[in-house]
Amino acid sequence: MSVNAEQVRHVAKLARIAMSDAEVEAMVPEFNNILGWVEQLAEVDTDGVEPLTAVIANDLRLRDDVVNDGDCRDAVLKNAPDAQHGFFAVPKVIE
Amino acid sequence: MSELTSKTIAELRDGIGGGDFSAREVAEAYNAAVAAGRPLNAYTVETPDLALAAADAADEARAAGALKPLSGVPLGIKDLFATEGVDTTAGSNILKGFKPPYESTVSGKLKAAGAGMLGKLNMDEFAMGSSNETSAYGPVISPWKRSDGGNAALTPGGSSGGSAAAVAAGLAAGVTGTDTGGSIRQPAAFTGICGIKPTYGRCSRWGIVAFASSLDQAGPMARTVRDCAILLEVMAGFDPKDATSLDVPVPRWEAGLSSGLKGKRVGIPTEYRIDGVPAEIDALWEQGVEWLRDAGAEPVKISLPHTAHALPTYYIIAPAEASSNLARYDGVRYGLRKEGVKSLDDMYAATRAAGFGAEVKRRIMIGTYVLSAGFYEAYFTKAQKVRTLIKRDFAEAFKECDIILTPTAPSAAFGLGEKMSDPLAMYLNDVFAVPASLAGLPAMSVPGGLDGQGVPLGLHLIGRELDEQGVLNAALAIEERAGFTARPEKWW
Numbered sequence: 184m185s186v187n188a189e190q191v192r193h194v195a196k197l198a199r200i201a202m203s204d205a206e207v208e209a210m211v212p213e214f215n216n217i218l219g220w221v222e223q224l225a226e227v228d229t230d231g232v233e234p235l236t237a238v239i240a241n242d243l244r245l246r247d248d249v250v251n252d253g254d255c256r257d258a259v260l261k262n263a264p265d266a267q268h269g270f271f272a273v274p275k276v277i278e
Numbered sequence: 279m280s281e282l283t284s285k286t287i288a289e290l291r292d293g294i295g296g297g298d299f300s301a302r303e304v305a306e307a308y309n310a311a312v313a314a315g316r317p318l319n320a321y322t323v324e325t326p327d328l329a330l331a332a333a334d335a336a337d338e339a340r341a342a343g344a345l346k347p348l349s350g351v352p353l354g355i356k357d358l359f360a361t362e363g364v365d366t367t368a369g370s371n372i373l374k375g376f377k378p379p380y381e382s383t384v385s386g387k388l389k390a391a392g393a394g395m396l397g398k399l400n401m402d403e404f405a406m407g408s409s410n411e412t413s414a415y416g417p418v419i420s421p422w423k424r425s426d427g428g429n430a431a432l433t434p435g436g437s438s439g440g441s442a443a444a445v446a447a448g449l450a451a452g453v454t455g456t457d458t459g460g461s462i463r464q465p466a467a468f469t470g471i472c473g474i475k476p477t478y479g480r481c482s483r484w485g486i487v488a489f490a491s492s493l494d495q496a497g498p499m500a501r502t503v504r505d506c507a508i509l510l511e512v513m514a515g516f517d518p519k520d521a522t523s524l525d526v527p528v529p530r531w532e533a534g535l536s537s538g539l540k541g542k543r544v545g546i547p548t549e550y551r552i553d554g555v556p557a558e559i560d561a562l563w564e565q566g567v568e569w570l571r572d573a574g575a576e577p578v579k580i581s582l583p584h585t586a587h588a589l590p591t592y593y594i595i596a597p598a599e600a601s602s603n604l605a606r607y608d609g610v611r612y613g614l615r616k617e618g619v620k621s622l623d624d625m626y627a628a629t630r631a632a633g634f635g636a637e638v639k640r641r642i643m644i645g646t647y648v649l650s651a652g653f654y655e656a657y658f659t660k661a662q663k664v665r666t667l668i669k670r671d672f673a674e675a676f677k678e679c680d681i682i683l684t685p686t687a688p689s690a691a692f693g694l695g696e697k698m699s700d701p702l703a704m705y706l707n708d709v710f711a712v713p714a715s716l717a718g719l720p721a722m723s724v725p726g727g728l729d730g731q732g733v734p735l736g737l738h739l740i741g742r743e744l745d746e747q748g749v750l751n752a753a754l755a756i757e758e759r760a761g762f763t764a765r766p767e768k769w770w
Contacts, residue, residue: 198646200639201631217644220702221590227664234662238492238718239478239743241522258379264615271610276622
């Protein structure tokens with residue numbers, strides 16, 4: 184499989200990374216080089232092989248269903264580029 | 279290097295405990311070394327006051343007879359670890375100015391054990407790189423130079439390049455690193471120091487900026503195998519805040535150190551003999567086999583049939599996980615925000631365009647693509663199936679051997695700029711390190727010698743799950759026989 188500029192633009196949109204036309208054009212061959220290289224996995228016979236889900240066997244732990252964190256609003260907001268009235272502030276989304 | 283900054287962690291611990299010198303003197307010597315070492319660009323933030331405060335606490339503890347395991351040991355912390363109130367940026371512009379209101383579990387354990395923090399260490403942006411050149415702070419420069427009379431600046435390796443350079447240059451007694459696909463072991467090899475990546479789940483990932491969560495592991499880097507054992511004992515341990523943390527006891531690795539390998543079988547994987555590796559590295563590998571034989575081990579040939587597919591598997595899985603993990607950098611909660619755009623969506627895209635460097639964007643893009651509708655099965659699921667086979671290869675091999683020996687990297691440290699134009703050539707540098715990462719196994723690099731140009735080469739040991747002791751012991755056997763005492767000549 185190989186990608187063209189339109190597909191790279193689509194992936195950039197999905198990834199929320201703004202890209203100029205020149206950046207998209209520059210990325211097309213890089214992208215295809217890497218994809219061409221990873222596609223050698225197609226030659227590995229994986230019939231009947233389960234995809235790996237846990238690299239080291241481990242039980243999924245459950246904790247008690249009680250509040251054990253929180254009450255730290257100011258600490259949470261401290262690094263926000265824009266915090267107002269105890270909330271994260273973002274550009275207006277509804278006119 | 280002053281006398282104090284050339285001591286091992288074990289010597290510092292014993293010297294402070296025995297009253298040969300004070301922790302204050304040690305911290306002052308290291309603070310001076312860090313300041314003098316700025317031309318290496320190893321530190322992104324210096325915290326001399328924190329180092330001094332921990333030293334004073336250590337000296338008081340000594341007076342009170344209450345020394346802790348690392349009282350008065352000055353450490354550097356990789357910039358990937360959240361450190362309370364101290365800039366934590368993962369080497370990225372998108373996190374410039376981020377001061378965590380909390381401390382990562384691993385760095386917190388080190389501090390609770392009495393260690394002092396000298397500062398934060400430079401690294402490849404979000405740990406994505408093998409040369410430290412993707413850092414927003416510019417590359418770390420290795421303290422090592424080739425002996426060819428030229429003055430080429432060499433890479434310390436990556437992503438834990440600042441960590442490796444700091445230890446090699448005497449700017450820290452020990453450091454934290456993280457390893458996703460070789461980021462502790464390759465820089466350790468490039469700079470002539472030791473570094474161990476423990477079994478996945480040994481060290482808590484809580485508070486470590488996430489790159490690829492199924493692969494990321496913290497580990498120590500230091501001058502000796504013993505120092506690595508000392509640090510790892512403090513760093514490891516169950517943490518309920520990390521869902522993949524292993525709830526198993528932490529062995530006393532330092533007390534368990536023993537370089538007698540009688541009865542141990544050391545596996546030599548046929549598939550790790552690849553084209554294009556310098557003869558010197560193959561020769562060192564042979565020498566390593568002999569050293570382990572001399573320690574009592576029996577070498578056996580083993581096969582890891584899917585080795586050649588490990589790197590492409592890694593370069594699907596790691597970018598996929600990264601694309602998901604790095605979705606959080608949206609200009610809303612922390613870090614950079616690009617202002618002056620109209621919509622929320624434009625703000626996300628502009629912020630990420632401005633905040634991420636080229637390699638990080640490349641990996642997010644690849645990861646987004648292999649996870650996208652229509653391609654998920656062909657790339658991501660396929661890679662996870664091959665990962666199962668790679669893990670199975672090791673399980674089979676460990677029926678025939680107890681430890682595996684390979685070179686750490688396919689080359690010695692290369693010059694800055696030599697590989698930056700070709701991402702694939704850069705990725706190939708982790709060819710020997712990545713399989714153990716994909717299988718979650720403990721693995722370590724230990725210095726083996728210098729190449730013809732006077733630059734360090736490392737040997738790589740891979741152990742069974744949870745057998746850090748076996749890895750450390752084999753590394754110790756090599757360390758004792760290699761007699762690696764070379765140090766970079768101070769030019770900074």
